[in-house]
Amino acid sequence: MDLNRKIIAIDGPGASGKGTVASRVAAALGFDYLDSGALYRLTALYAQQCHAGWSDETAVAALAGALPAEFDGSRILLDGRDVTDAVRSEAIGMGASEVAQLPKVRGALLQRQRAFLTEKGLVGDGRDMGSVVFPDAALKIFLTASARTRAERRAKQIGLPAEGLAFERILADIETRDEADRRRAVAPLKRQPDALLLDTTRLTIEESVKKVLDWYAEI
Numbered sequence: 616m617d618l619n620r621k622i623i624a625i626d627g628p629g630a631s632g633k634g635t636v637a638s639r640v641a642a643a644l645g646f647d648y649l650d651s652g653a654l655y656r657l658t659a660l661y662a663q664q665c666h667a668g669w670s671d672e673t674a675v676a677a678l679a680g681a682l683p684a685e686f687d688g689s690r691i692l693l694d695g696r697d698v699t700d701a702v703r704s705e706a707i708g709m710g711a712s713e714v715a716q717l718p719k720v721r722g723a724l725l726q727r728q729r730a731f732l733t734e735k736g737l738v739g740d741g742r743d744m745g746s747v748v749f750p751d752a753a754l755k756i757f758l759t760a761s762a763r764t765r766a767e768r769r770a771k772q773i774g775l776p777a778e779g780l781a782f783e784r785i786l787a788d789i790e791t792r793d794e795a796d797r798r799r800a801v802a803p804l805k806r807q808p809d810a811l812l813l814d815t816t817r818l819t820i821e822e823s824v825k826k827v828l829d830w831y832a833e834i
């Protein structure tokens with residue numbers, strides 16, 4: 616059987632809820648789930664721990680190629696230590712965005728991402744799942760939501776009100792990171808012509824998951 620039929624590639628900007636949607640779609644289909652952003656975040660954290668600057672391409676690529684990382688259910692381990700919360704911080708998110716601009720780092724993580732695919736099937740989420748990592752995926756989706764909606768979701772997640780200075784800061788961070796992801800020379804964030812657009816600004820998580828499952832059932 617053609618394994619590409621069991622790949623769903625979900626790309627889109629940060630805080631769009633694509634991780635939640637992708638992991639629920641994977642669970643519903645019995646597929647594995649690849650959170651590719653976590654690999655970039657782990658690379659940034661590992662570089663920080665090893666005192667390598669985020670712009671030092673050669674050093675960071677070497678670390679990315681040898682990441683001592685493990686995914687244990689929803690827990691992420693680095694060198695045996697639980698870094699699930701550490702990789703989610705805004706600072707490491709910024710670092711991830713920086714190291715993700717380096718071609719050698721992207722190259723070092725490519726095989727590692729492809730190795731997540733087994734007979735079970737895979738839902739991968741990131742920025743270049745459909746364009747670079749799994750260009751032959753059966754279903755490609757560009758999942759997005761307005762920057763404000765994404766900032767509101769992030770604020771809710773960390774227990775902050777959707778207004779005020781802290782909220783404006785979250786919104787500004789999201790816009791800065793979007794811009795960096797869109798502008799970079801290698802694998803920039805953009806909707807591929809063969810990706811279906813899923814704008815979740817006015818959709819609940821359940822509605823978004825159902826939409827993806829319906830599309831998958833149609834192919």
Ligand code: DC
Pocket residue numbers: 628629630651652653655656708711712713715740741742743744792796
């Ligand atoms: O989805 P995320 O916020 O966890 O991603 C962290 C950073 O990694 C983000 O700035 C973009 C980058 N990234 C990437 O360049 N390619 C991917 N496939 C996934 C993430």
